[in-house]
Amino acid sequence: MSTDFDTGVVVVGAGLAGLSTARKLHDAGVDVVVLEARDRVGGRTLSQTEGDGLLVEYGGQWVGPTQDHMYALIAEFGLETFTQYADGDNLQLADGRLLRYHGAIPTGDPIIAADLMDAMVELTSAAMEVDTAAPWEHPRAAELDAMTVETWIGSQPYCDGAKVWLRTLTRAIFPAEPGEISLLHALFYISSGGGLEKMIGIINSAQENRLTHGSMQVSQRLAGLLGDRVRLNSPVHRIDHDADGVTVHHEHGALHARRVIVAIPPTLAGRIRYAPALPGLRDQLTQRSFMASTIKMSVVYETPFWRADGLSGHMVGDNRLVCTTLDQTHPDRPEGVLVCFIDAAAARRALRMPADERRATVIEDLVTYYGEQARNPVAVYEKSWLDDEWARGCYVGMMSPGTWSTLGPALREPIGPIHWAGTECATKWNGYMDGAVSSGLATAEAVLAEIAATAEVAR
Template sequence: MTELTKDVVVIGAGAAGLTAANELRKAGLSVAVLEARDRVGGRLWTDEIDGAMLELGGQWVSPDQHALIDTVAELGLETFSRYRDGDSVYIGPDGVTQRFTGEMFPVSPETERTIAEITERLDAMIAEIDPDRPWEHPRAVEWDTISWDAWLRAQTDDDEAVRNLAFATGSAMLTKPTHAFSLLQSLLMAASAGSYSHLVDADFILDKRVVGGLQQVPVLLAERLGDDVLLNQPVRTLAWSHEGVLAEADAVTVRARFAILALAPVLYPRISFVPPLPRLQHQMHQHISMGFVIKVHAVFDRPFWREQGLSGTAFSPYELCHEAYDNTNHGDERGTLVGFVSDRTADDLFRLSADERRARILESLSHYYGEAAKDPVVYYESDWGTEEWTRGAYAASFDLGGLHRYGADLRTPVGPIHLACSDMAGAGYQHVDGAIRQGRRAAAEILERTRS
């Protein structure tokens, strides 16, 4: 058992933890980063599967994610734009595949007008919300005690409009059934991107990718820390008092003045805290859970959909794969599609055999792109629900009523223990941008305490 003494022990080597560790190191404090996995990056994971480079976790960079954009540039990484030339595809309730250009799906004029009116209403509500403190809005309690689904259905009886509006924060982002989270949680998701309009604009939110994969961000941050990043070291016990902390992992113990928990709150129960965390944290963490999504990667010998004049962008709230995109790697002659299956639909798929699941998913993709989509040369499903140190995707969110009740306490330090991850971000919520912001915040809190 190796014993270390540091100023700060960081638990978790994702973007938040590694950002915090680098900020503290630059300020002259000593750090140790303990990571349970055999790699850094957390929910960022770029890997080679059957000869194809796949981004198994987070991958996109949007124009409003300034913390991530600045970090990418500072690390010397390059970005490239997502392919979007040509027509997009939409499948409505009649099952007919329709091509379209622009942002609005090819729905009836009445449905289009309804979607536009409710989107305008949502943008006005979101403009009043501080994404870092949504619980402070005067109507926070009201908005947090009605589900996203119930609020939408109170606005219109147009089912197709409701399904398309609900999609953006339900299946696409929080990856939970729309009755399971509140209007306020949905507004936070949209406010974190600047507006609801941004959230439903694929050309905005899914703008660019990093050449070589987004996991390079944590990999390069970890390289700067050298031997102070220790892998395969899940923290089993964290003892804490006003004098500091003692973190015990499988092969190392770290005594430090402060700790940063840089992991999703749903993983806190994996650690034995001595003494236990206060009652408030115990209650709060019972109201936070991960969503669930299958990220499907299908690689073909060429991007055949481009030959048909398609951008690769496809949507349908009626399809098994509710959205899909051209995910071809920079400079790759092959073509890659990425599709998503979320919440209850994903649950149902995992009750099938692997072969049945693959057949169902590829059938759904073929509804967008034609029969050629059924025959990829590489096929892979990212299943973060079985990742021991993640347990879901994309991130954690509160249940109905939880955000206004506990949100203000989510980032509050507990004695010498500080907290940081994308799940507790305002701006950049659920994204790498938010993780970087939260890592900087936690480091700044500790630095302020060392100066006082």
């Protein structure tokens, strides 16, 4: 391979991970080019103005305590935030009963609440024993990785109501069915987020704040620092690599570079052709990684009518298409907005429906939760991340059972001049925007150290 390089490093993907990687390399004096398949930056964040100026967040949007990398970027760029609305009662629909509660854990039924508290303490305690940098090193890794979350739930002494809610919680957090992920993966994910209560709560938790003008602003500002080094509409098809460097083939040509950083989910990274082919262990890992299933629907009303009834807009339910809602109302706008999450098997079921039927079913669910005033929205906006060609799912890529314990080390290991980044690689806040940024920064640091070591040898 020729050593006449077009650039020092090519980054594949202009989401938060790829842009954070490229920005750090650029600031260190490394020549970098970012290739993005979409016609925009931001990856799995997508903020758009609809109608007469309503901001709709179709992708990742919340930030909360200990998500320090995101808050640092928000402060650096002078971006405004506001607190997620959480006043009033939350709702829980369980076995046809609509119960009110406060806080992160449904307390409408005291027996269920007691069991849920015990389950969350047990899961969080077990999660804190998992090293997120190396889950496969847990002394019971093989055992935990062979057991699905559903198997664990079924084996516990908790009441049926608590088990139903634990399944609903799994669908909302990952989002996947409890039988699709291993207990080891669940514990890894919980550990990376600092515990279940911090992950599912609002105030002092992961959903505490929103960006006033949309979360995609962060990616747009990062891209602005890189200028024309970010190239849109440039999906990468093949990466040739050897000891001298890489040639990255994309929609409009090819770039020859010393290194490439692939900052997209593992399952999508596995669809790129590599020459020579990647080692079998890495390819097996990408085969066993899958994207979660989510449809995010924002339902708009003339006013946030549920507040007058003392409701927060936060609901968790079972056996419906919509399993979670939150008050998505913007403080600068008169409309009331409920964001609805259709997750896991429900999302796959919803995609088999015609669009009109899917939306009608969601509205009927909202009527069940919030009454007849929910029947007549003024607008509905939805995003199926399963259908997004450059995501194929959301919020995050996950490991199928048996993968962490057997193939986990291949997730972050470089292969010659090929490096990996993305929220799936994060050891803290995996699956979140903050995890994407931290992964990008960590990968950039590794590449800079490699560049420095190579320069030292050359001397």
